Amino acid sequence: MSEHSQQIEDVARVIRARIGGEASPAEDAVGTARLAARIGRASAPRRQFYLGAAVAFAAACLVAFGYASSTRLGYVVSAREGSTSAGATASSGSAVAFSDGSRIRLAAGAVGQVESTSFRGAVFRLEDGALEADVVHRQLTHWSVKAGPFTVDVKGTRFAVSWSPVARRFVLTLHEGAVDVRGDLLPEARRVQTGERLVVDLVAQRSWLEKGVAPTPQSETVVPGAPSAASEPSTVEGPAPVISPAAGAASAQHGQASKSALGPSWTERVAAGDFRGVVDDAQRRGPDGVLTQAASADLSALADAARYVGDRALSTRALNAQRQRFPGTERAAVAAFLLGKLAEESGNLAGAAESYARYLSERPSGTFAQEALGRRMLTLRGADPKAAAEAAREYLQRFPQGPRAGPARQIAGQP
């Protein structure tokens, strides 16, 4: 308002004082009722408007939204804990609600984004972690969920997907309906039906289908891939997964998780959703020992598990250990990105920006480069607008159609 002279301020003050926007409750009620009549083209007697304004208004809105049924889907990203965020990118604990009633919920620590929408459905990309999808079936419905090199084609169903770019592992569990999955190690589209679980382990170069997986109640918040007594596979197609325990000094030298006949590795358990079990296991063994001896894969798994159960301190320690003990590796670079996310979640924006910069310097074209650059831009915005603008310009140059292109243009001061 600095461009306003005192004279203009005086004029504005007079106008503001004399022309307001107030309406009495009665005027408001009449207004909503008239609006209901206009939108809904209601023919009810006038007195009903006064008696049932709220009801009529609600009905009118339903009519209004009915017009949108043949147009592109709308959606909103909202966080589980009441606060909400907007835009195409969803992260830890978020839910994405689409205008056709379909929903996608991300597990804690997961990152994904809506790539596109159409009148038939949407394409959602899961970058990391797990999600649960509930897609409403309609005529011509076509949805896709992409996770790493995999694409799940959906007509209308309820399912869970998890993808770990570090463990290179994809898991799809069908609660209802059927989907087709395409991707690495799947030479042709693989049909997965109710009660089945498809697992593709790119590290082990194996895929298999588990049958007889118990369907999860619709109302339950499911951690994808989480095993239960009732969900043990009764039939397994293809080779059985390698069963290996966590932590072993010898293999840790090579960054590989050690194996024994005692049980699944931490990576396996995280992929199956047993986050609490992995954290408890680490606590039993003693975190200090684990962090100095565990294999690189186990440190990643532990960091993920701790992050998923909300133990940021342990997750941070595991990620720092990863960076110190296995510098220069892909996991160490990813650890920098995840450290940024943890710092951001705890309000340490400067630390977050630094970690994102570290990831970008180590993996300028890495899996998380777009996300890291976007997040760095946003975390710098308050404290260092100049650096934020620089990051925004770089973002726009590299990812002009990216999910944060809008904020980037704003920060960069571009129209």
Added chain:
Amino acid sequence: MPSENSAKTLPWRNPPASVAESRAEDAALVALLLERSPAAASAVWVRFAPGVRRILRRAIWPHGDVEDLVQDVFVILFRKLDTLRDPASLRPFVFSITATVAATELRKIRVRRWLRLTPDGILPDQTGTSRDDDGREVLSKTYAVLSRVADRDRMAFVLRTLEGFELLEVASALNMSVSSVKRRVARVHERIEREIRRDSGLTAHIGLPARESKEQP
């Protein structure tokens, strides 16, 4: 996932504490609307109707009742909600529609003015009818100026100067560049100042410096 209950618990009636909070509430509201929540439809009305009404009144004063226009805004809002790409941008979306509705009405007024006896369609003030004649005079003179500027200049003045919108918000609502907004607002300010300086009584009322001191330094 927001539920219908959250529409009842969120402080829709109170101004949000920050822009971020406002955007978060808007996004939640859109989510609820898309879920066909009746509470959300009412919440949208409660949240935005006063602002919409105020802008429309200030935009078209002294021409008639704005209630029909307020409803036009909400009818368009509900029909176009699916085109809103960023749910957190509900507020600018609403006020962009408001600006469009106001501009359309101003065009109609301009046409109707041809049939009237006064050049600006505003009837002359009757003396001795107001307790605040000076304030009334300021209002009248200002809107006489506004009636002679372009509709987009007038809307830029209303949103920026009277409503206190940020330049970016005005630019977004009027679909023009920030520099264009600045230019248009400055142009209106200059004309208002010039008009008011012609009247020494008004100058005294609103604390303007004496005409001579400004124009003959």
